[in-house]
Amino acid sequence: MAWSENYRSRFLDVDLDKGRFRVSRTAFSDPAVFQEEKEKILYRSWLYLGHESEFPNRNDFLVRQVLDAEILVTRDSQLRVNAFYNTCGHRGALLCRERAGNKALLTCPYHAWTYRTDGSLLTRGKVGGYCKEMDDDRAYDLKPVPQLAQRGGFYFVNFSADTPTLDEHLGKAGEWIDTLLEHSAEGLEVISGLQEYQIRANYKLMCENSMDGYHLVPTHGSYLDYQRHMLKGMEVPSLGGHVIALGNGHSGLQSNLAVGRPIAQWMPSWGEPARTLIEQKKEELVGRLGQERGEFIANTNRIFCLFPLTLILDSQSIQVRTMVPIAHDRMISRIWLFGAVNEDPEIRRVRLEGALSFLGPGGFATPDDVEMLEISQRGYAIGGVEWNDISKGFHAGEDTADGELDQHIDNEIQMRTYWVEYDRIMNDGPSHDAQNVRVTEAAL
Amino acid sequence: MSAVVQELPRRLITRLTVEDFLYREAALLDAWKLDEWLALFDLEGSYEVTPVGIKDPETVSRAVAYFLVGDDYERLQQRIVRLQKPSAHVEWPRSETRHCYTNVIVEDENDTDVRLRCNFITRRMKRGVTEYCGTNLFHLVRAGDDFKIKAKRVILAQDVPYLHQGTVSMIL
Ligand code: FES
Ligand SMILES: [Fe+2]
DSSP states (O other): OBOOSOEEOSSEEEETTTTEEEEETHHHHOHHHHHHHHHHTGGGSOEEEEEGGGSOSTTEEEEEEETTEEEEEEEOTTOOEEEEESBOTTTOOBSOOSSEEEOSEEEOTTTOOEEETTSOEEEOOSOOOSOTTTTTTOTTSOOBOSEEEEETTEEEEESOSSSOOHHHHHTTHHHHHHHHHTTOTTOEEEEEEEEEEEESSOHHHHHHHHTOSTTHHHHHHHHHHHHHHHHTTOOOOOOOEEEEEEETTEEEEEEOOOOOBTTTBOOGGGOHHHHHHHHHHHHHHHHHHOHHHHHHHHHOEEEEEETTTEEEEESSSEEEEEEEEEETTEEEEEEEEEEETTOOHHHHHHHHHHHHHHSSTTSSSHHHHHHHHHHHHHHHHHOSOOEEEOOTTOOTTOBTTTTOEESOTTSOHHHHHHHHHHHHHHHOOOOHHHHHHHHHHHHO | OHHHHHHSOHHHHHHHHHHHHHHHHHHHHHTTOHHHHHTTEEEEEEEEEOOTTOSOTTTOOTTTSOOSEEEOHHHHHHHHHHHTSTTOGGGSSOOEEEEEEEEEEEEEEOSSEEEEEEEEEEEEESSSEEEEEEEEEEEEEEETTEEEEEEEEEEEOOSSSSBTTOOOOSOO
16 A cells, blocks of 8 residues: 555544654544444454463363453363353353363363363253253353464464454464574473563553654663663674564564574673573574574564554564553553573573563563553543654655565554554555555556 | 560561561662662672462572563662663652561571561552552571671562553562
8 A cells, every 4th residue: 555645534644745644542542442443353353362382281271361351272182272262151150260270171160060171061960950952052062262273383363253364364474473483493482470461551552662663762761771781892783674564454673683682692691601502502593594594583683563462572582462452541461471492491591581671560671661651541631632643754655554664663664554454444444455546546 | 675685585586677677678668769778688689579470489480480570689780770760761750659568477597597578568659559469588698787688589469460550660
């Protein structure tokens, strides 16, 4: 979608003469808009659920909230992964109240209906009184969420059945997930210690903030000071990289800032034992993937946003972040940290050090992000001002919906592409094709 | 007076002395006298906040799990440097805090070390009130008549799996 004319909707104000791209604050501040986007976007899109390493064994289960629903994830006796609504088929009590565990049979505490981990109802206990045909159509089995799919061991759910597949939805962004798998020949695993915290702000602010190169220096000056301290005189390469629109609202940010990567970029503060291990890791990468790809995996920081609710960071460590939108002005943010399977304990240690010093509610950076999100939300509640600006780097002809690449990582194409997709779904705004037609006509 | 004191079991004397130390520690935090607070630490000291909801919060190591805070002395020093800058936005303007310690139990002591636990309720006031509650594990080392902190481990007690307070931006 290359812009050739001005556009105005409930949510967007695009003015090519002034180079303006603005977003209505009602998208953050209006409870009715939040309800509408739940129906049109959130309950019809692919949302991150969890990683295969969290339920590796037969009869593992975990309970996890996605949007308003509590989802029961199980690995059944056939080792298939299932996602059910965590509610009993009898009269609706929560089936599992523990957050995770391993059980061959799941028994409802209320009247003891008991299910297998594949969701099938095994028994209603010893009581009689039921017609024997009552559930020969399996009407009382646990109800699965309409769609469950995975990419490289990362599982996603969709609460609607009639949507594009996960791979279609991810499109080019799927390759950004695939790249994570190149980190380790033995796979990735979630490290224990899920970080979950509430923020009194709209979830879309988190999508914007996580991909925002512009805020880095002003918001995180005190973190950057710390980073400089920990580099202990080591030269930091210049901040090269780019931001790119990946289609379907997804976007990516890539940079070569030296932040210290357990795979495989050493930091002086990690000490000499880690240095040797990191060098070995680098050799392993280059041996497995070739010089160029090995260097890329070792040194490239990447952050990508999977529209509408998931962010994946591949920097000091691999982190998956998703949000539970609670209200227009409230979310719960979740961060899972990943490491390589069978990683050397020393590498695991530096991985954790890097992750917790920067990110997370007790880190040197995330708390300041939380502050910025909360004061932004407060700002919208004041009212009186209609638009937010995300024009940085915008120009007529920008292919906002798909493919535009900007070499300045502090520009804002990654946000514009999110909002163009948002606007398209919410408003039946200009679709990719429709806009192309208009451009073509203008060219003629 | 000293005769009375001598009649008290050693355990209680230790408790009174560590309580005195803990109250001073808490007061420095509430007053944002962070350099003085840091001076209470042994140079090998650590300050940790364990992950919410982890099974073994008293024993788990920050080398294997993703802590909320896992500071060795150097990072703790840097945390204090950061928290005293206006660019630590989350604490600028500074929140008003009150750290309250209760139920102090001395678990182990000898001539050099004291290990104790206490409950805490800490309130942070900034655009509303947030409350943190849980258990602190202190490992103190004797330093003359006083103590140095070898380890302070904060274990949050929560029924929800998420940190409803949003951040742990000030020192708990
Ligand atoms: S509600 Fe579950 S058995 Fe009755
Ligand atoms: Fe940030």
